[in-house]
Amino acid sequence: MANKPQFLAILALFAALAVVPLFVTDSYVRHLFIIAFVYAVIASNWNLSLGHCGVFNFGHLTFFGIGVYTAAIASKTFGVNPWIAMLLGGGTAALSALLLAAPVARLKGIYVVLVTFAFTQLVLQLVLSQSQITGGAEGMVRLPFLELGSYSFLKDFKFGYYYVGLVLLALSCLFLAFVSNSSFGKSLKAVRDAEDYAAARGISVARQRILALTLSAIFTGIAGGFYAIYLRVASPEVFGFGTLSLALSMVLIGGVNTVFGPVLAALVLTFATEAMAGLQGFEDARFIVIAVAMILVLRLAPEGLVEFLGKLRLPASTART
Amino acid sequence: MDALLATLVSGLVLGSLYALMSSSLSLVWTTLGVFNFSHGALMMIGAFVAWTVSEVLGLGPIVGILSGTLAAGLIGIVIERLLVRPFYNNRNMLLITAMTTLAAMVILERGAQMIWGARLKQLPRLIPGEVQILGTTISAHEALLIVLAPLILVALWRFTVMTNRGRSLRAVGQNQDSAALLGIDVPVAFALAFGISAALAGLTGALLGSIRFITPTMGSEPLTKAMIVVIFGGLGNLGATAGAAYLIGFIEAFLILGLGLYWTPFMLFLLMILVLLSRPNGVFGGK
Numbered sequence: 001m002a003n004k005p006q007f008l009a010i011l012a013l014f015a016a017l018a019v020v021p022l023f024v025t026d027s028y029v030r031h032l033f034i035i036a037f038v039y040a041v042i043a044s045n046w047n048l049s050l051g052h053c054g055v056f057n058f059g060h061l062t063f064f065g066i067g068v069y070t071a072a073i074a075s076k077t078f079g080v081n082p083w084i085a086m087l088l089g090g091g092t093a094a095l096s097a098l099l100l101a102a103p104v105a106r107l108k109g110i111y112v113v114l115v116t117f118a119f120t121q122l123v124l125q126l127v128l129s130q131s132q133i134t135g136g137a138e139g140m141v142r143l144p145f146l147e148l149g150s151y152s153f154l155k156d157f158k159f160g161y162y163y164v165g166l167v168l169l170a171l172s173c174l175f176l177a178f179v180s181n182s183s184f185g186k187s188l189k190a191v192r193d194a195e196d197y198a199a200a201r202g203i204s205v206a207r208q209r210i211l212a213l214t215l216s217a218i219f220t221g222i223a224g225g226f227y228a229i230y231l232r233v234a235s236p237e238v239f240g241f242g243t244l245s246l247a248l249s250m251v252l253i254g255g256v257n258t259v260f261g262p263v264l265a266a267l268v269l270t271f272a273t274e275a276m277a278g279l280q281g282f283e284d285a286r287f288i289v290i291a292v293a294m295i296l297v298l299r300l301a302p303e304g305l306v307e308f309l310g311k312l313r314l315p316a317s318t319a320r321t
Numbered sequence: 322m323d324a325l326l327a328t329l330v331s332g333l334v335l336g337s338l339y340a341l342m343s344s345s346l347s348l349v350w351t352t353l354g355v356f357n358f359s360h361g362a363l364m365m366i367g368a369f370v371a372w373t374v375s376e377v378l379g380l381g382p383i384v385g386i387l388s389g390t391l392a393a394g395l396i397g398i399v400i401e402r403l404l405v406r407p408f409y410n411n412r413n414m415l416l417i418t419a420m421t422t423l424a425a426m427v428i429l430e431r432g433a434q435m436i437w438g439a440r441l442k443q444l445p446r447l448i449p450g451e452v453q454i455l456g457t458t459i460s461a462h463e464a465l466l467i468v469l470a471p472l473i474l475v476a477l478w479r480f481t482v483m484t485n486r487g488r489s490l491r492a493v494g495q496n497q498d499s500a501a502l503l504g505i506d507v508p509v510a511f512a513l514a515f516g517i518s519a520a521l522a523g524l525t526g527a528l529l530g531s532i533r534f535i536t537p538t539m540g541s542e543p544l545t546k547a548m549i550v551v552i553f554g555g556l557g558n559l560g561a562t563a564g565a566a567y568l569i570g571f572i573e574a575f576l577i578l579g580l581g582l583y584w585t586p587f588m589l590f591l592l593m594i595l596v597l598l599s600r601p602n603g604v605f606g607g608k
Contacts (some may be wrong), residue, residue: 056416103598110356113419114548115597121545122590129583241541245427248420284431291424291431298417299407 010173010260017166027157032274034158034230037165040266041172041223043250044259045216051256052180053212054192056109059100059116061247062123063093063217065238067224069127072140072234077133082144086225093221094214096123101213105206124239139235143228161230168226169263172219176259179215188212242287246273249294255304264306323456328574330457336570337470338529340563342543343550344474345521347562350551352494352514354415355405358422360522360547361540362429367393367523368530368539369433372442382447382531389527390520397519398512400425405515406508433537444530462531469528473521474563481559490514546573549593 017033024030046060067089075085100119104112127134134140146153146160153160179185190198191208199205228234237243246269254265269290276286301308342364349357367389375385404421408414446462454464480487492500493510501507526540533539546569554565569589576585 056419058419103594107597109415110350110419111552111597113356113416114552115594118545118548118552118590118593122587122594125586125590129587241423241426241430245423248423252420281435284434287431288428291427295404295421295424298421302411302417 006260013264014166014170021159021162025157030158030162032271034161034165036267036270037169038223038227038230039247039250039270040169040263041219042247043254043262043266044176045172045218045220046247047251047254047256047259047262048176048179048188048216049209049212050251052185052192053188053209055104055209055213056112057104057116057213057216058113058244059119060216060220061239061244062100062116062120063097063220064224064227064243065120065123065127065236066093066096067221068228068234068238069134069224070221071225071228072143073133075144075229076140076142082146082229086222086229089225089228090218090220090222093217093224097214097217098210101210104213105209120239120244124236127236127239134236135234137236139233139237141233143232143234145232146229164226165230168219168223172223173259173263175219180259184208184211245287245294246290249290252294253297253305255306255308257303258306261304261306265304324578326455327457328578329571330454330459331577332571332574333454333467333567334459334463334570335573336567337466338525338543339546339550339570340470340474340566341521341525342547343554343562343566344477344559345518345525346544346547347551347554347559348477348490348514348521349518351558352490353401353405353511354494355418355422356415357400357515357518358419358544359400359425359429360422360518361542361544362426362433363393363397363519363522363540364526364529364543365433365535365537365540366396366429367526368444368535369437369442370523371527371530372444372535373437375444376442382445385444386447386524386527389530390524393523393526394516394520396429397522398516400519401512401515406511430537430540437537439536442530442535443533444527444535446531447528460532462528466528466532473524474559477517477521478559486513546589549589552593552597 020033021030024033042060042064046057049055049057049060070089070092071082071085074080074088075082080088100116104115107115128136131137146164148160151160153164180188187198187203188208190201190203191205195205224238227238250265250269251262253269254261254263273286273290276282276289282289297305342360346357346360349355349360369389370392371382371385371389373385374380374388375382380388400422404425405418408417408421411417446460448461448465450461451458452461452464454467481491482488489500489505489510490513492503492505493507493514497507500510522540525543529539529543547566550566550569551562553569554562572592573585573589576588580588
C-alpha cells in the first residue's frame with residue numbers, strides 16, 4: 001500500500017495544505033478547506049468499515065452526529081472547555097459504535113444495511129424528541145468557541161481553525177494508515193475477501209467487525225465535535241440523506257481500497273459542489289451531478305477514480321495492494 | 322373507549338399505507354434481491370405527477386392518479402435498466418445497488434425540488450365528505466385507502482400465484498438459473514417486478530397526496546416505516562409483509578396514544594433493532 005511515490009505525493013499534499021493559509025487570506029476559501037478537512041475525516045474513516053472490512057455500514061454519519069451533539073451539549077450546557085468537548089465527541093461516538101456493532105456483527109447482508117440505517121433514524125428521533133436538551137429541530141446555536149491562552153480563534157479570518165482542521169485530518173490519516181498496515185488491518189481484508197477462510201485461520205470475524213466499526217467512529221466523532229465548535233451550531237441536518245450521500249460519494253469516487261482516495265475526493269468534491277452552488281440554477285442540480293458521478297464511478301471504475309487514474313498513468317507498476 | 326376506537330381506526334389508516342408501501346418494496350426484494358432506497362422517492366413522483374395532471378392540466382383526480390401511477394412505473398423501469406441491471410453479476414451487488422438506488426433517490430428528490438419548487442401542494446380528495454367507522458369520523462378519502470389497500474394486496478397476491486407472468490417473478494426470485502432454463506426471460510421479469518413495484522409506490526403517493534402535503538421529501542418517512550415493516554415481517558413473503566404492516570400501524574397508533582408523538586418513532590426503531598437481534602429473519606420470517 002505505502003509505496004514510495006505515493007507516500008511522497010501524500011507528504012507533498014500535506015505540505016502544500018500547510019502553507020495554503022499563508023497565501024489564501026480570504027475567509028470563505030479557508031472555510032471551504034476546513035469543511036473539506038471534516039468531510040475527508042468522515043469519508044476516510046467510513047472507508048475503514050465499508051471498504052477495508054466490508055461491513056455494509058450505512059450509519060456512519062450517526063457517529064459524526066453524536067460527536068456534534070456531544071461537543072455541543074458538553075460545551076454549552078455543562079460549560080466544558082471546547083477543546084475537551086471535541087475530544088469527548090470521539091469517545092461517545094466510539095461508545096455508540098460499540099453498541100451498534102454488537103448486533104451488527106451477528107447479521108448478514110441487507111440486514112446490516114437496514115439496522116445501521118435504522119440506528120441513524122433512532123438517534124435522529126432521540127435528538128428531535130429531547131428538545132429541552134438538544135434544541136429539537138432547531139438545534140443548538142451560539143456554542144462556545146476555541147481559545148488558546150488569550151488567543152481567540154474567531155480572529156484572523158479562521159487562520160487558527162484551518163490548522164486545527166488540518167492537524168485533525170493529519171492525525172486521522174496517520175491513525176488509518178497505521179491501522180490498515182497493521183496485522184489487524186490485514187485481517188480485516190481477509191474477513192472481507194474470504195470470510196470462511198479467515199474464520200478457519202482463527203480470526204474472529206465478529207470481533208474484527210466490532211473493532212473496525214469502533215475504531216472508525218473515534219476520529220469521525222472528534223471531527224463532529226470540531227464541526228460543531230467551529231460552526232458554533234449543532235443541527236439535526238447532519239443525520240440527513242444529504243450529508244450521507246455526499247460522504248458516500250466521496251468514499252466511492254475516492255476508492256474503497258485506499259486510505260487517501262477518500263481524502264482527495266473529499267477535497268475535490270467539497271470545492272466542486274461549492275463552485276456549482278455559485279452557478280445560477282445549480283443549487284439543487286449540484287447534488288444531482290454528484291449522484292450521477294457516483295453512479296458512473298460505480299459502473300466504470302469501481303475501484304475508485306484515484307486507483308483508476310493511477311492505472312492509466314502507470315500501467316507497469318500496478319502491484320495489487 | 323372512544324379514544325381506543327379512534328386509535329384502532331387511525332392504526333388501520335396507517336397500516337393500509339404501510340401495507341401498500343412495504344408489499345411493493347418487498348416485491349423487488351424477493352424477485353431481484355435488491356433493496357430499493359428510491360422507493361419513497363418514486364412514491365413522491367407519483368404524487369407530483371398526479372397533482373400536475375389533475376390540478377395544472379385540469380384533467381381531474383382520476384386521470385391524475387392514473388398518470389402518477391404510470392409515471393412512477395416507467396421511472397422504476399428506467400432505474401432498473403440503468404442503475405440495477407449493470408451490477409447483476411457483481412459480487413457486491415447488494416451493497417452497490419443499495420448505493421445506486423440511494424443516488425437515484427437524491428436525483429429524484431432534487432429534481433422534483435427543481436421542477437415543482439418548495440411550495441406545499443395538496444391534491445383534492447377523491448371522494449368528498451366524511452365517514453363514520455366504529456364511532457370515529459374520518460374523511461371518506463381515508464376510508465377509501467382502507468378499502469383499496471387490501472384489494473390491491475389481494476390483486477398482487479393473485480397475480481403472483483395465478484398468472485404465468487406473476488409465477489415467473491417468483492421463479493426468478495427463487496432461482497435465476499433454473500428459471501432461465503425453463504424459458505423465462507429473466508431481464509423482462511426483473512423489469513416487470515421493478516415496474517409494478519414502482520407503479521404501486523406511485524399509486525400510494527398519489528392517494529396520500531390528498532391526506533398529506535406533497536413535498537420532495539414526502540417519501541422518506543413512509544420508506545423508513547416500510548423498512549421497519551419488512552424487518553418485522555421478514556423480507557420475502559407478501560402475506561407476512563402485509564400482516565406486519567397492519568401490526569406496525571396499530572403499534573404506532575397505540576404508541577402515539579400512550580407515549581405521545583415524540584417518543585413513538587424512537588420506540589419503533591428500538592423495537593425493530595430488538596426484533597432483529599432475536600429473530601434476524603423477522604417475526605414472521607422463515608428461512
